[in-house]
Amino acid sequence: MDQSSWLFVLLLRQIALSAFQDLMYHFINENKTWDEAQTFCRKFYTDLATVKNMKELKELERLTEPDGGTDGGTDGGTDVWIGLHQTSDNPKDRNRKWLWSQPEVQFNEAEAEAEWGEGQPNDGGGAQNCVAFHDNNKCKIHCIISKQISCSTESSSSTVMIQERRTWLKAQQFCREHHTDLMSGLDQQRQFQDKYPTRPLNSNYWIGLSRDTWAWSDRSNSSFRNWNSDVNPLNNKCSALRAQGRWESDDCDLKKPFICHGGEFLKIHKTLVRISLSSAVDLNPHDSSVLKQLEDHFRANNLHVKLSWKRGKDGKVFQKQDQV
Incomplete structure (x- = not known):
């Protein structure tokens, strides 16, 4: 019996296409100064990336991996601008x-x-x-x-x-x-x-x-810092994310890729999708692996989604459809 004679209906009645509840990040693989990157992020998204905790830092690391974002991430050694910048070069500034x-x-x-x-x-x-x-x-x-x-x-x-x-x-x-x-x-x-x-x-x-005296570009009050322990963060006024999630201060006029946060995808969407798949075998024993492949596909396109199946009364995801 050929493959086309088997048809299964993939029911995604409660597939949630939703942004992170915290911040949605976008890796921009274009070299810009820190000020140019800030202008770009504010025009097309919300602002340069703010990091509030280690979980969000791990997401930034993932985006900058060679296969992390839609533009392929960095080459593994390139640092990227984030939204932390120094408001004073006086280490004794009264506004610390x-x-x-x-x-x-x-x-x-x-x-x-x-x-x-x-x-x-x-x-x-x-x-x-x-x-x-x-x-x-x-x-x-x-x-x-x-x-x-x-x-x-x-x-x-x-x-x-x-x-x-x-x-x-x-x-x-x-x-x-x-x-x-x-x-x-x-x-x-x-x-x-x-x-x-x-x-x-x-x-x-x-x-x-x-x-x-460091502050986030979007004026948020996050106290999270993750400086490289071998450098002095006071040396320059703009912060960059480097290997293993460590931050270093750098010359703001250098051109680097950067990470934005926010934008239209920050809203939470819920979409119900009904998809038909043809297969020569019963896909139900493999429903978890199929779901993972779909999630990996969305992530590869820089879309952060939470997927779930809508199961039938028999507990199965895929329902055999009468041969057309």
Whole structure:
């Protein structure tokens, strides 16, 4: 019996073509300066990409892989512009903003006021933009000094003390790779105090509090940062995404590909689709693999969709149709 004599009806009665609830990203494989990229994104989408958490960062990484976007992504070594830019080149700028490393934890100025050690905060000896926990108080220290680390975890213990000394950026990278993040927020800080009531005298532990003059192009207040721990983000005014999701500051006049967010696809659409397929075999045992192939096809065309089958009363996706 030839293939055309078998006809199956693919019912997608509840196929949801929907954008991410957070941000929809678009990789643009055209070389532009940061300002030109910003203008392009605001004209055709919403703005240059904002990143709010590690999940969104992973999506940006996927888009820039060689086969990630509709334009084929980058060659694996090319960096791309994102929407973070520096509003001042003065490391002691009075408008620096305090940020917790965990983006879901908001900095509360009133709560933090009572936690500073005597004479803190100050910029003695130069800009002090990273914070360490010292004798139950917070004190500002130069970010490039190596200190012990306090990480947050997903376990019930919540925090963990790491004796190994690292700079603040390397400490943040270590905590994100091996635990969850640097300790962030007063709740975690108090739990750390309860868990480690006795610590070596004059010991300092990095916590996830820092301040900077960086801002997102769309004026959102995301505190998420993922700087390359081997560079100084103050060197230049525009940020670029590089290998392994790390960020570096670069000359804004350099031309690079870039990532936009938003645009018309940000709206949520639901579409019901009925499709007929011809096959020489029963496709029902393979319905999950067929669904995956469809999703891969949409993703290859830079469309982020959630697909689901509408099953018949017999629980099957594909229904045999009378021979035409």
